[in-house]
Amino acid sequence: MKKTIAILTVLVMISLFSTACAQATPKPAADKLEEILARGTLVISTDPAYPPQSELVENAARASDTKCASDQHTPSELSGFDIDVGIAIAEKLGVEACFVTPEWTMITGGSWANRWDISVGSMTITPERMEKLYFTQPYYTTPAAFFVSADNTTFTQPGDLAGKKIGACTGCTYDAYLAGTLSIPGEKIVQVVDNPQFMGYETDINAIQDLALGDGLRLDAVMTALPTGQGAIDDGLPLKQLGEAIYFEYLAVAIDKTHTPDPVPLVKKVTEVLKELHAEGVLLELSQKYYGLDLTTAAGAYDIDSLDQYP
C-alpha cells in the first residue's frame, strides 16, 4: 500500500516535470510561423460550448499516432464548423492540428503565454479585441438576432423590447451592442432597442436556458447568434426569433499580439490560407454542411487590409 502510493506519487511528479521540461526547451525560431512549421503542430484554442461551431465528440478515441502534447486534444475528439476550419488551416500549413479548450474569456483577453498558437473560435473582429489580438481574413459571418419565448404575443419587432430584461453572454459582442458601445469595423450598427436591462451570463446557452423557463420569468428576450438560437429551437426549446437579423459579425482567426517570437508572419500566412480556402469553395461547403446557409461569401469579400493592424 505504502509502496504503491509512493510509486504513484513519484510517477505523477516525473510526468509533471517531464512536461515542464519539454516546454522549456523550444528550438529557437525567427518567428511564430517558423516555430509552428518546425514543431509540426498547430495548437488551436476552441471553447466547445457552442454547437455547431465546436462541440465534444462522444466515444472519441485520441489519435494514436499524434504529435499533440498530452494535454492537447486531437481533431477526432472534437467536431464542428470551427474545428473543421482549424483542421483545413493546419492542412494548408502542412502541420497537424491540436486543440486546447480554455474558457472563452481567457481566449479573448489575449496574453496567451504561448500556450496555444491561434484561436479558431468564431471570434468577432472588434476594436477592443484588436488592441490585444491580430485578426486574419474572416472565414464567415454570423447574423445576430433577438429570441423571445414562443408563448409571447406582445413583442412583434425588436423595438418592442425597450426597457425589457435581455440576456446575453457577459463580455461578448451582444453585451457591447446592448450597452450601445459595439462597433464592428466594416459594418453599420443601428441601436434598435432603447434602454434594455442587460442580464449577463457565462455563455449564451445559459441565457437561452433561462428564457426557456417561461416568458418573462427570468428574461424577456435573449440576444445571440442566429444559428445558436435556431439550434436551441431545433433542440425543442420553446423559443422563436423576433424580427430580422440586427447586424452581421465578421468572424476571424485571432492571434495573440504578445506571442514570442514575432506572430505577424503567421497572421499574414493564415490570411493567405483563408483566402485560398474561400477561393477553392472549401469554406462555403463547410458552411452549407453545418448551417445549411452561405455564411462565408461576404467574409471572403471583406477587406482585411483596411484594419491597418501592423505598426
Next chain:
Amino acid sequence: MSVETQFPSDEPDIDPSMGEALQAHKNKVRLIHTAKIASVWIALVLILSIGLLQLRFDPGYVGEHYGFVMQGVLTTLGLSVASIAIATILALLGALGRLSHNSIAQGLAGFYVSLVRGTPLLIQIYIIYLGLPQIGTQLQSLGFAHLGKTLTLTAIQSGILALSLNYGAYMTEIFRAGIQSISHGQREAAISLGLTEWQTMRRVILPQAIRIIIPDIGNQFIAMQKDSALVSVMGVWEITYRANRFGRKDSKFMEMFILAAALYWILTIVSSWIEERLEKRLAHAYER
C-alpha cells in the same frame, strides 16, 4: 467514610447466559436502528428521484451518455491524489515552521497560511494560470529565458499547484494541532533516551500525530475532490467540464449536472470508506 473491602466469594456470581442475552438485545436494537436510518435514506432518494422526474428529467439520456462524463473521473482523481500528496508535504513543512523556534520559519509559515487561507481558491487558480506567465515574460525580457518559460504552467500543472497550495495551508493547521496534541511527556521521554530533535519528531511524535489527524486529512481529500471542479475553468476535461460542455450540446444540463453530482458523491463515499479502513488499521495498537 468506611471502605468496605469485599473479596469475591467462592461461587461465581457471573451469569454468562445473561451477558449473552444482553449482548443479543443490544445487537438487535442496533440493527433496528440501522435499518431505520437506511429506510430514511431510501425514502429521501426516492423523493429526490420523483422530484427530478417531475422536472422533465430524462434518465434515458443519462443512461446513454454517462460514459463521456465518466471518462473525467480519472482526471478528477488524478488531480486530487497528486494535489493531496503535495499538500501533505507542504502542510508538514508548514506545521514544522509554525512550531519551530526560528522566527524566520515561523514568519514564513504563518504568512503562507494566512495569505492562502484568506483568498478564494478560484482567484488563486487564475493568478497561477494567467498571472505567473506575465511574471515569466518580465523575467524573460530581463534575460532569464529558462526560468521565465518554466513559470508558464499548463492547465493541469496550474490546477495541481493551486489545489496543493490551498489545501497545504488548511492542512498546516491540522498537522500543527495533531503534533501539539501529543503529550509533552513523549517528547521528554524521547530526549531522555538520547534521540535528537529530528528523530523525536520522526519516530515518536509524527507516527502518533498522523493517527490522530487521518480523519481530518480524509476530510480534506473529500473537499478537494469537489474543489477540483474549479480546474474546469482552464479547460481541463475533468468531470465538471465534460458534464457542462456535453450538456450544452443537447440542452440537457440537468441530466449531465446531476450525473456529475452523483459521480462526485460516489467518489466521496468511496474515499470516506477508505479513510475509515485506514483509521481502523492505524488504531490497532490502541485497541483494548
